[in-house]
Amino acid sequence: MKKPIQLSPKDMINAYLLFFVIHGAQVGVGIHGFQRIVYQEARQDAWISVLLAGIATHIIAFCMIKTLEAYGSNDLYGIQQDIYGKWIGNFFNSIYILYCFVAFFSVLQNYIEVIQTWIFPGLATWFLSATLILITVYAFTGGLRVVVGVSFFAIMLALWIIPMLLFPLKFSSIESLFPILEADISSILKGAKSMAFTIIGFEILQIIYPFVKDKENVKKHVHLGLLFTTVIYMIVILVSLTYYSEGKLEKTIWATLTLFSFISFPFMERFEFVAVCFWMLIILPNLCLFIWAAYRGAIRVVNISEKKFVSIFAVLIFIGTLIVQSRTQINSINTHFGEISVYVVFIYPIILYLATILKKKLITKRSKNNEKN
Numbered sequence: 001m002k003k004p005i006q007l008s009p010k011d012m013i014n015a016y017l018l019f020f021v022i023h024g025a026q027v028g029v030g031i032h033g034f035q036r037i038v039y040q041e042a043r044q045d046a047w048i049s050v051l052l053a054g055i056a057t058h059i060i061a062f063c064m065i066k067t068l069e070a071y072g073s074n075d076l077y078g079i080q081q082d083i084y085g086k087w088i089g090n091f092f093n094s095i096y097i098l099y100c101f102v103a104f105f106s107v108l109q110n111y112i113e114v115i116q117t118w119i120f121p122g123l124a125t126w127f128l129s130a131t132l133i134l135i136t137v138y139a140f141t142g143g144l145r146v147v148v149g150v151s152f153f154a155i156m157l158a159l160w161i162i163p164m165l166l167f168p169l170k171f172s173s174i175e176s177l178f179p180i181l182e183a184d185i186s187s188i189l190k191g192a193k194s195m196a197f198t199i200i201g202f203e204i205l206q207i208i209y210p211f212v213k214d215k216e217n218v219k220k221h222v223h224l225g226l227l228f229t230t231v232i233y234m235i236v237i238l239v240s241l242t243y244y245s246e247g248k249l250e251k252t253i254w255a256t257l258t259l260f261s262f263i264s265f266p267f268m269e270r271f272e273f274v275a276v277c278f279w280m281l282i283i284l285p286n287l288c289l290f291i292w293a294a295y296r297g298a299i300r301v302v303n304i305s306e307k308k309f310v311s312i313f314a315v316l317i318f319i320g321t322l323i324v325q326s327r328t329q330i331n332s333i334n335t336h337f338g339e340i341s342v343y344v345v346f347i348y349p350i351i352l353y354l355a356t357i358l359k360k361k362l363i364t365k366r367s368k369n370n371e372k373n
Helices: 015-026 034-070 076-084 086-118 125-140 144-171 185-193 202-211 215-243 255-261 271-301 306-323 327-372
Strands: none
Touching: 015 144, 015 202, 015 215, 015 271, 034 185, 034 202, 034 215, 034 255, 034 327, 076 086, 076 202, 076 271, 076 327, 086 125, 086 271, 086 306, 086 327, 125 144, 125 271, 125 306, 144 215, 144 255, 144 271, 202 215, 202 271, 202 327, 215 255, 255 271, 271 306
């Protein structure tokens, strides 16, 4: 197996920060309206679909960690080059770079749509796109520690939003969750599959793993991060199912933001405006981590400087946001990207893990034969 990538001590991070990285990468624009998509498939059993999706993330994370442990200190890009060879490995690496590109674009475009729909309908797309891209690029050029720091502070500063979900509970009815298991297994599984776009992001572990100092603590903090994300989504889906009357959730595009619209204080009537603006802090880790992951792959495939890469990446994303603006186009991208992410995030890591085990056995068998000879 290939030698691990060489890293300087200043690039390394502590394992406990993976809790913030994993959670920060998972929670983004998807939480605004995932309830409608899951409810269309599983109805009042949508919470079971969310729970199953959360359990699936733990299983896939286990496979990812086992694969990474087999290589010591190497990332996904290096592992693919080792297993498939240089050319085929770089082909798969290029696909993953494209995946990060589309993920970045999808998060950015969805957030722009939310801002234009809820707060500033007349604000130009190019202005919002350029502003968010510049903020992301500024954080990215600071290095991995700055990106991880963004994830840490984004979560810490956004924790106050969670208790706000208690306000709609005053108008909720727990009877809306019954009867339980009315949907068949197929519908519940389809609901879990529809959560893919919302719950992805933890695959960043495959890129950031070599940068962790105390790798023996990786499992604990990764699974804690995944658990925290699952708990958040479970709270949101349960509040939504009990608050919205039958059928209404199916017609509500941004169910979470609509929940916030019913919250008001004597000094603040439109709380959802604050939530939408504050959400920029929550999506920023998504954007920073995806551009960073894409860059780590680009330097493996081609010899490109950070400055040149970020310039090309930013220009392509900016042009894309100007071309794709309608709700139909954005929905189409979300749907197709969600389907692709099922294979990239939930199926491929299992295949890669099995390929790693197979190669390890072949190497062991070959070495034993050489010793006999």
